[in-house]
Structures are given as C-alpha cells and as structure tokens.
Amino acid sequence: MTEVITDPTPPILHGPSDKEKKYDRQLRLWAASGQQALEDAHILLINSGSGTVGVETLKNLVLPGIGKFTIADENTVGQADLGVNFFLDEDCLGKLRSECCVRLLQELNPDVQGNWFPKNKNETIEQLFDGTMQFTMILYTAPITRARMELVLKYGQQRNVPVISIHSAGFYSYFHINLPGNFPIVDTHPDSTATTDLRLLTPWKELSHFAASLTDNIQSLSAHEHGHIPYVALLLHYLAKWKEEHGTLPSTYKEKTAFRSRVASGARTDTPEGGEENFDEAVAAVLKTISSPGLPSSVREVFDYTPNKMESTASFWIIADAIKQFYNKHNTLPLPGSVPDMKAQSTVYVQLQNIYKAKARQDAAEVLKTVRSHPRGKDINSAEVESFCKNAAFIKLIRGSKSSEASPTNIKVLAEREFENDANAPMMAMPLSLFPIYLSLSATTFYPTSDASDIIGTIKNVFPDAASTPRVVEAAEEVARANGGELHNISALTGGMVAQEVIKIITKQYIPIDNTCIFDGITSRTQVLRI
Amino acid sequence: MASSKKRDRFNAQSLGMPLNDKVKEARVLMVGAGGIGCELLKNLVLAGFGEVHIVDLDTIDLSNLNRQFLFRHEHIKKSKALVAKEAAHKFNPNVKLEAHHANIKDSQFNVDWFKTFTMVFNALDNLEARRHANKMCLAADVPLIESGTTGFNGQVQVIKKGITACYDCTPKETPKSFPVCTIRSTPSQPIHCIVWAKSYLLSEIFGASEDESPEVDNSEDSENAKEIEKLRQEAQALKQIRESMGTEPFPQLLFDKVFKDDVIRLRSMEDMWKTRRPPEPLDYSATAQLDSREAVEKTLKDGQRVWDLQENISVFKDSLERLNKRMSEMKATSKGDAAEPTITFDKDDDDTLDFVTAGANLRSIVFGIETKSRFDIKQMAGNIIPAIATTNAIVAGLCVLQSYKVLRGEFTSTKEVFLSPFAPERLLASGRPREPNPDCPVCSVAQTRLLVDMSRATLKDLVEDFLQLELGYGEDLTVNHGNDLLYDPDENENLARKLSELGIKGDSFLTVVDDTERNPRVNLVLNVQEKTGLEGKPIKSLDIAGKQTRDEMPTPASPIPRRKTSVPQSNGHTNGNGTSSSIAGKKRSADEALNGDTPDSKRSKIVSNGAEDGVIVLDDTDGAILIDDD
C-alpha cells in the first residue's frame, strides 16, 4: 500500500436532507408536491366519547408529516381510556385528554406542530370557529351534541373546508366525508396498464413514416432486425395492409381476432426459439390497442359540468375548458406521450419515444395557447397544463355533498334500495348490505348509550319497517351492546382508512371514496355508499 | 390490579368472556417488528394477548420513522425487536413480552419452538422469511396469519394446515435477473446499467467480489462462452486496480479502466455493434476540470434532478473518496482479523447510493441510454417498496380480527382480505379463504418429526427400514435434502453411510417423493431431530404410528395419504366452535356477535346458500343472557 489520501474531511452535508430520507417511502406514492400539501395542512379533530378513533387517525397523519393538528376535547383521562387509547399513559390520569394526546402524538414526529383546546375553563370549543384559525380539514367523532355538529358542518360549508365524521363502537364503524363543493382531481394515479394510449388507429404523419421506414422491406430484413421491429411498428404495418385489403380498419371483435391471426402469421418460425418475441408482444397488444379510446365517462362528466362563478376562476376549470376545446376540434384528447417497454433495438426505441413525446408536447402547446387566451389564464403554470394533458383521460370530478346532513328522504330511498338488494342477495351470491350498521350507529350519534329499542325507534323515523327487518334489529342490538365503547383494534383499523382518505383529499391525488364507508369487524367487510 | 381489571372490562364486554379468556391465555409469535409489526404489537397489547414473542433481525433506520411509530430518532441503529418490546410494554404491563434480535431462520427457532405458540403472525417484508415461517408453521401445525403491504395495497390471509391455502400454494414472482452479457457488454436499459454499477462495479471494488448477485444470471452456453471468458479477464484486471485503492491516481485508474479501456475493447468487437449503437468511451482527463467542493455539495443535495456528465463524474470521484476513506478506517480498526472488511450496497447508505448513481449514469452515457435521477435509481437499485402508516394500520387491524376466528378454531370463517385502494367503491375486498392447492409443494405434503440417533443412523436405516418397511413405500422413491439428491433406486451408493456423514443435522428437512406410477403418496417431509441414546431402532417417527410401534393399535395400510388429482369442490362451511344453542338472550351476546357469518341453522331465520357473507344468524328466542363483566 502506498500513501493514503489525507484530504481534509469534507463537511458532512452530503446527500438528501434527513427529511427527504425520513419520508422516502411515501414520497414514492405522492411525490414532493403531495408532501408539500400535507405539510401546509392544518387538521382539527373534535374528539369525544371514548376518543380513540380520532386519535388513531391523527397518528397516521402525524407520522407522514402533516403540518399542524389541533385536538379539541373537554374530557379528562380516566382508567377506561388507558385500555383503548395508545396515546395515553398512567401519568395522564385525571389530566386533560386533549393535552395528553397531543403530547404523545407529537413525540412521533418533531416536524409536526400539535395544539390542544380548550386551554382553560373559560374557553369553549365553539370559540374555535370564530374565524381566527384556518383549518384544511375538520374531523369529528361521535358522540357529539346536535348543536355542535351543526355548527361544524355550517362552518365547513361556509369556509369551504371538508368535514369528516367518524363513528366507532364495538365491532362496527363508519366514516362520512362531507366535501363542501365539487372536488376535481387531475392526478388520479391510474393503473399503469390502463394509461397506454398509442393512437394506432389514428397515427399522425411522423409516426406512420417512422413505422413504414422500419417495415418497408420487412421480408428481406435480417433475423436480428426482423425480431427487433417494435410491436407498435408491426401493428401499424399490418393495419395499413388490412386497410388496403378491406377498405376499413378492423373494428368488430371478429375482425380484430382475424387481424390478430394475421399479425401472428407474420412471425418467422425458423428462429432458435421457434418464434419472435416482438410478434408475441404485437399479438398480445391487439385487443387492447386496436380500439379508439373514446371519451371516458368521468371526463365527459367534467366536460358537461358548468362551473359556477367561484369555481370558474380556478385553474382546473380553465384548463379543463381548453382541453374540451381541443377535444371538440380533434375528436381526441391530448396525447399522454408515454411508450410502454417493448422488444426493440435501443436506438429505435428511443426514436419511437421521441416521436410520441414530440406529439405530446405539440398537443400540450396547443392547449396552453387556449389557456393563455383566457382572461385569467396568464398566470397558469405550463407544468400544470402539461400534467393535466398527460392525465386528461383520467381526470375525475367528485361532487360535493348537497345538504349538510344526510336527509331523511335520502336515507329512506337508500334503505329501500339496500334492503331490496338484500332480498335478492342470496340468489345473486351478493354480500349483504352494511347499511343497517350505518343506521344503528348514526342513531346513537347524540345518545351513545341507547338500548336496542331506542335505536330501532330512531331508525323507524326514516325507515318505518326497522323493527321487522332482522338485519336492522341485529345491528341495533350489537350497537347497544357496545354501549358507546370502542374496541382499540377496530378504531385503529378505521383510523387507517380515514387517514388514507384525508391524505387523498389534501394531496388532491388518488380518488377519495364518495362518500361513506361502513365497516363490519365481525365479517371484516366494508361497503361504500353515497349518503 | 384493580386498574388492570377496569382496563380489561371493555375487551371482556365486547369479545365475551370465553373469547377474552382465550385472548389472555394466548401465547403468540410475531415475526417482524417493522411497519405492520409496530401496528400489530400495539393492537395485540391493547387487546390483552397474554404473551407476545417478537423476532426481528433488523435495526432501525431513519426511513422507518414515517410509519414505524414505536421508534424515535434516538433509536436509529438499535434492534427493532428490543425497542418495540420496550415501547409496547409501557402500554400494558400485564402482557408478557419477549424480544429476539435474531433471524427467524436461526436453528434456535426450530419446529418444537414454533409448536409452543397458539398462533404466529407474519409481519415481514421479504419472500424468503415469509416462506420459511410458512414452512415452519405447517411443520409445527400452528395457525399462521400472513400479511403484507406495498404502498396502498395490502393483504391478510389465515394459513391452517390442511384447511386453508398456504403462502406457497400460489407460485410467487421471483425477482428478475438479467443475462450476464446484457449487464456487462450490451446494456440497453437504465436498469442494466444500475445492476452493473451495484452488482459489478461496487462489489468488485469494495465487496467480497466472489459474491454472486442474484440479479445477474451467469449461466453459460456455447454462444456466450468466449465473451464470458473475456469478461472474467476484465474482472480480474479490475481486481488489480483495487490494490491501488487509497492512492492518489486511484479514481482516474478506475475511471479509465471501466469507462474507457473496457469500452474500447468492447467497441472493437464489431459483430456486436452491427445492429446496435456502439458504446462511446469517456475521457477522464478531458473532464478533469472537476466541480468545486461547493458545486459538488449542491449537486448532491439535488437528488430529484437528473445530473449531467460533468456532475456525474464529480459525484463519482467524490463518493469514491468517501468510500475509500471508510474502507481504510475499517481496515485500521479490524487490524489482523481474518476477513477483509467490505462495503455492500445499501439503498439508505448515501455513499454507496451516490457511487452507484454516478457509475450507472456514466455507463448509460457510454451506451447512449437515458440517465436517471438519484431518487429513481434508489428505487430501482434498492427494490424500494413504498410504505405508509395508513396501510399498515388497516392490515394490522385485519390480522387481529382474523386472530379472533383462529382462537375460536373457526378457520373456514376467516377472511382473505385484499386492500383495494384503487377501487374507491369498496376499499376492502374480503373473500373466503382458499383451499390448499393439492399440487402445492409445501403444504400438500405429509409431515413428521423424526427422532434420529445421529451416532448410528444410516441412509439404509432411513430408506429400507423406516420408509419401506414401516411406512410401506415401494422401490420407486427418492430422498432429497434441499437440492441434493440423497437416494433414488439408481443412486444407492450412499446407503451404508451415516446420515451425519451426508450433511444431515438436527433440524434438517428431508423430502421423500413416492415415484410409483399408480396412486402415489403425497410427498413426505421429514424434520430431523437429534436424539442421542435412542433405544432400539436408530430412527423413530414422532407423529406417525409405524408398524413396529409398541402400541397394539392397528395401523392403517398407508399412514401417508395418496395424492389427490384435482381441487375438491368445497362447500364446507363448518361450524367449528360449537356455540351452545341454549343461549337465550334479550341482549345479544358477544359470542353470537362474533359468530357473524358462521351459521347455526337451528337458530337461523334466514339462511342463504352460503354466498360471500350471505349467511345471517338471527336469534329468535327471547330469553336473557348477560355477559359477566369480571
């Protein structure tokens, strides 16, 4: 060994920040933009009852680094709390529950700011809504007083703040998302296999030319070249031939399968493998890629919606309108521009990628031009337009909740539909509705320790047949048996589901449920209903 | 103790006394104290499970803290199992916790040890350990609750030998591997260059180079034999350069070797480049004007952006120096220890990640392949699985719900649940457990523990005496030890040798395959247990009554079942709990509540045909039952 380099040690500033490292595993799900949205958020939890499900939800938001949270809770800690709430210990007995939970939750993540309320006897939770504090979202747990619930829902509507109510008792739980207005999502994270859009039925000039250049003298290509024609070019080649022979492109299932056999017959069989991988890929892609994409119904819904005055100034609606104009002109959405992996020589593959990318850029530029011509379109970021174009086929609009609370008529209609479905369920091999669980739990929203006949009595107001519907009676008895108490495990699981929806809404990524999820811990089942 | 009673009160009320007692008496094993493990341990402790053993080999890393909430910043590098135990203990001092900072595959965790548990929870993140725990639980006949998560996806299943499908009943995807020539000579995708930087460059310079990476397929055939020989020489030359590590010219020597000289040699093989773009060598001295310290620091901070050639060269040199320094420090502290210190790739170790990022990107530039950001390369090189708290919370909760069914022995009413986050109309997809696959190589086998006197037992004792004489096997059978063939009718020269001479020890697993054409037996898995001073025959089965056992019990013609030919059609919704039908209550009892979808037709008003959850139990009696609170 010769002399060892003795450079002065460089300062230890290497690499990504500790924060990036800590959040690495989740950044891969919602990227830096989603993380920023979380860090800018302030969540309010109005906690009551046995108080576990709300705190478990917060735990799952504190860990990924929500900006701020506030717990409003007037209760003091008793022995029973210790048995179900992980974020309380012996030292907390007799102390303010909100403060104790905040302290222990905050230990989970020093980057998060926690606050509690009320700080003293003169403060009331109602003061939180006097307008001095801004919340990104409000969670409240049952039981709650009717007055307080109405105040929260009104505040949410007026301030445009989503409100989620959560109710967990015994083996049952549900949560209900109340979005104050319409909720459009651009980045829905569609399944990667669904996003392939190759435009094989409507190729543009550059793509046709490139494909033709690869397949012009297809018979005389060397074995290596023939086996490396990318399947996109193969399909375009055989489509052109088909059109020559039939006058039209294959459109029915029968034509497509005939076309598929035609493609398959083009593969050389004198290879060591007895076939060619690129032809196999082409054959496999026929049914999926030889079809005009059409306009997905969720996009149609966005195009058909007329935003109100307040909404129309939002960049989402300005870009959506520009894309609608693009669609009306070209009868197709902007090209996303990505090309799936395929057997090809790497230089050819890169050229193919560039052709798709160039077209995608061109489409996005056209949309951007329309956006810019809008009176409020000057300041819209071009990256936002590009990302919108890329995701155009998967944008989604979730409609806001109409009234502040599920109306009795709405519930009645739902109950009738669900019980009618149940009558047919055994025949259809369908699972039974969990709606009775929702009815029974929500009947105890204000009176957690109701007995079964009280619960059924309340349900009768919206569903007169309650007492003679066995599933309702069963659920009511189970809720009565829980007597307002939570099982830690059910609340932890529910807290996981609620936090997941909170993250979707805050990051505006992925599609949140619409709008109520009911959980049955006895059969480990969920049902989502719009209530 | 009064307080503990109060604490338990609600669990008792909700679960009912019989089940709550079973929970308190349960002794469970949790394998893995990571994402699912932390959540699960919290839930088990608060549910009042009597005794929980935790096994985990891992230590805590910064990137765990976004979800593994039992750990804090000050715990980094400490044992997950031990820290989790300490943290959880505070929340229910009545639960007995035991932690093992060890590998579940260690021999101390043998079949007998597994047998001591009521059930096992798999909270693991890798295929190998999952398979091992699956195999051990089947051998010990202990129920296993298997779970896993990836990003927003997750699943839970209950594995009970002979009743539900095991982990290996459906084949699992094995990690992808690439032919050695693609990695070393003709890369065409970023991943090829990343595997090269990680499994070749880094490991030749800092690792134990004889390590064979599972990502590289080194199999040779006549076509590539010549090229593989060349590559061997190339690697040999690289080892020589390793000798000059720590010297001034080392970075340039290495750079010139792998990004210039080797590339020129490769380029000279014209046949290779007829249909490919030939690689372009890089010149170190042409870019010797390296970035300033500040500029390098700035580049290193920006892992989301794709670096350019200059930046990659600078990071290459910088990370190489950092690794050098570490290596010389390791050598200094290890002193005369036999093994040379090594540095292996760790996605969360910046020095190795920077080196692999720059190395992979430089190689991509040589071959005209798209370069990638460090953020992306980290994911590709490290096989990073996205992970968040929410998914773990849901999955762990489902595991505990399944454990209640297991404690009641209701294996067929457990659920196999998949999280379906991208189907926002339901969030969870719950189905009935699958039946065992009759062709499963792991669970559709017969198993027995074998007491073996190692000082005298021979292969002949095993084959002729135990298998053929006692169990009635015919001539056509093979005995395997892992991948080694010990015996078949043509391979019988080992018969006289002692099992101990054939590499068999306590806790070895042997597989006996019945090769008879007509009506063969299922495979038999023998778990060897050492027993010194065994009286009589040197091999005895612990679980199968053979012909020569002392009991006068009549022995069935073949204690080893015959292979089934197809999946049996099942409608077997058995009610394994035998809930007394004398319950009569105004109040719904916990027992009934938990009965949920296990029908008892005597009490049912509506009984469906057993579709998914399609069974309602309704108590139409009108008596009264109250659940004891204490």
Ligand SMILES: [Zn+2]
């Ligand atoms: Zn199996």
